[in-house]
Amino acid sequence: MQNILAIGFDTRNIVCSASRAGYTVCSIDAFRDLDLQECAYASALLECRTSGELRQLDPGWIVAKMNGFGLDFDAIVPGSGMEMLDPSRFPCPVLASSPEAVKEASNKLHLAKRLEAMGMPHPRCYSSNEPEAIEYPVILKPATGGGGIFNRVANNRQEMLEVLEELSGPDQGLTENEIVIQQFLEGTPSSVSVLSTKDEALAVAVNEQLTGIPWLSRLPFAYCGNITPFITEYAEEMEKLAEELILELGLLGSCGVDFLVTEQGPVVLEVNPRFQGSLDTVEKAMGINLFEAHAGCFRGELPEKPKAKLFAARGVLYSDRELFIDRKLMEVILREKSADIPPQKTVIEPDWPLTSLFEFASTREEAIKSLEGGAERIKTFIAERITGEAESLSPAGEA
Template identity: 75%
Template sequence: MQNILVIGFNTRNIACSASRAGYTVCSIDAFRDLDLQKCSYSSALLEYRTVKELHQLDVSRIKAQMNAFGIEFDALVPGSGLEMLDHKSFSCPVLASSPDAMQKASNKLYLSKRLEALGIPHPRCYSPEELDAIEYPVMVKPASGGGGIFNRVARSRKELLTILDELSRLDPEFTEETIVVQDFLEGTPSSVSLLSTKNEALPVAVNEQLIGIPWLSRLPFAYCGNVTPFRTEQAEQMEAFAEELVLEFKLIGSNGVDFLVSEKGPVVLEINPRFQGSLDTVEKAMSINLFEAHADCFRGKLPEKPDAKCFAARGVMYSDRELFIDRKLMDFILREKGADIPFQGTVAEPDGPLTSLFACTSTREEAVLSLERGANRIKAFIENRAKKPRECLSSVEKV
């Protein structure tokens, strides 16, 4: 196996991991960031951006893009947004769990019922028929994907109805059937990254999740990155729950389970049946190539459990305005030696991801402080240029 196609909403971390493992990688994603293009043999733009478009994905168009690369692929790897890709539509193997397994793992109402049966702590999910039985406050979020940008907290029935109306206006695909309403619980967001074969599962790392960090995003529940490892007394129990779940749902390869670390113990939030956003920090902290380990899972092989070598942190920085990426801004972001470098000539949308920052230090506090300093430098650069009329970056028309 040598030639790999990675396809998803954002494929940079998967594609670059595969490239470091020695594979020839092509990618189809929605951003085509500078570093993605550098680590890929070739890349193409994913033409499907919204939930509705992804549900109406034209496999024949994807095949045409694959043919345009001019190479024969040995395997296809779906990333975020393309988890439900029909494996039978492609002539090459798909290195992912079966669509049925991924659909069940991603269905939060189904997951809630399985967690109840397994006796694993979780927030109660309310079906559309149970809205009169809701105990507030509740979290309202898309049934799948979203990165936290659409998550809202409702503290009354009136607020819930307002949020449901707001989300349906943002995207008509957000309906009672595609929105999850679950108990809102307090705790530290975290996750467990695992590798699994058909018969075994290995928890590779426990990660702290950075959610709604004010100096990275204006959105209160936006996914803003990770710190690996997450030191907590609940880590062993989290690993045990996560291992049980990936085997229960028959997931193969690299998968993740999201938790809240609460005063009463770990609470399972959801399963991510695919490569996770924590891929970068897990690789840096644990000195492991997750793509190679993922591929080995389909050969029935698991690695030895790795030990953490540092505290690795990734901060996903969001743009607070419509931002045209010119050469000066791209070069300034490159100085931070991060990832997801926006390509010159593209536009970052308001509250859309701008770039990722990294740190690898001896303490968690140092790593997070390094991220904050980097984010502040980029924000200061943008603000200073915005004050100069000829170099204003806040509007495409002014550049």
């Protein structure tokens, strides 16, 4: 196996991991980041912005793009948003779990029922058809995907109805059946990265999740990155729960289980039946190539359990305004330990990811401090530029 197609909403981390492992990789994704293009043999733009658009993507269009790359592909690896590719529609194997297993694992309502049957701790789910049964506060979120940007908390029935109206409006376009109403719990967001064959599962890392970090995003539940490893007394318990759950769901390859570590212990939130956003930090901290390990799962092979060598941190910096990426802003981003670098002449929408920052250190505190410094330098440059532009347009500036 040599020639790989990675396809999904954002494939940079998959493409670069596969490239480091020695594969020839082509990509179809919605960003075509600068560093993706440097790692890929070739790439194409996926002009989709919602999970609904991704689900409706014509397989024939994908095959035509594959033919245009001029390679004979040995496998397709789906990323975010493309987990349910039908393998029967493509001329080469799809290295992913079956669409049926992915559908059940991805849907938070179906997962809650499975967790209940398995006796695993999880937030209670409510139906909007039984308002008298709901105990507030609750969190409302898309049943599948979302990255946290659509999550909303409601403290009473009126707030819940307002959130339902917002999420089902023209901007988000979710139906009531696509919205989960879930018990809201306090705790530390975290995840376990798992590799799985048909018969075995191996937890390779426990990760702290950065969500709604004010110096990275103004969205209260947006996914803002990871720190690997996450040092917690519950790490071993979380690994066992994650391995058991992934095997029970019949998932294959690289998968993730999201947890909330509460005062009472870990609670399972959701399952990601695909490569996760923690790929970079897991690889750096644990000294493993996750793409190679993922491919090995489909041969029935699991690696040795790795041990953490350092703390690896990723911070996803969101833009708080519409931004045009010109040469000067690009240079500022490139001065940092950055990835997911938008190409010049790209327009970044408000509350969309601008770039990812990285730090590798001997302590968590050192890594976080470095990330915050990098984010501040980029934001300061943007703010000073905006201020300068405003002054140049003022009457005094014109004079």
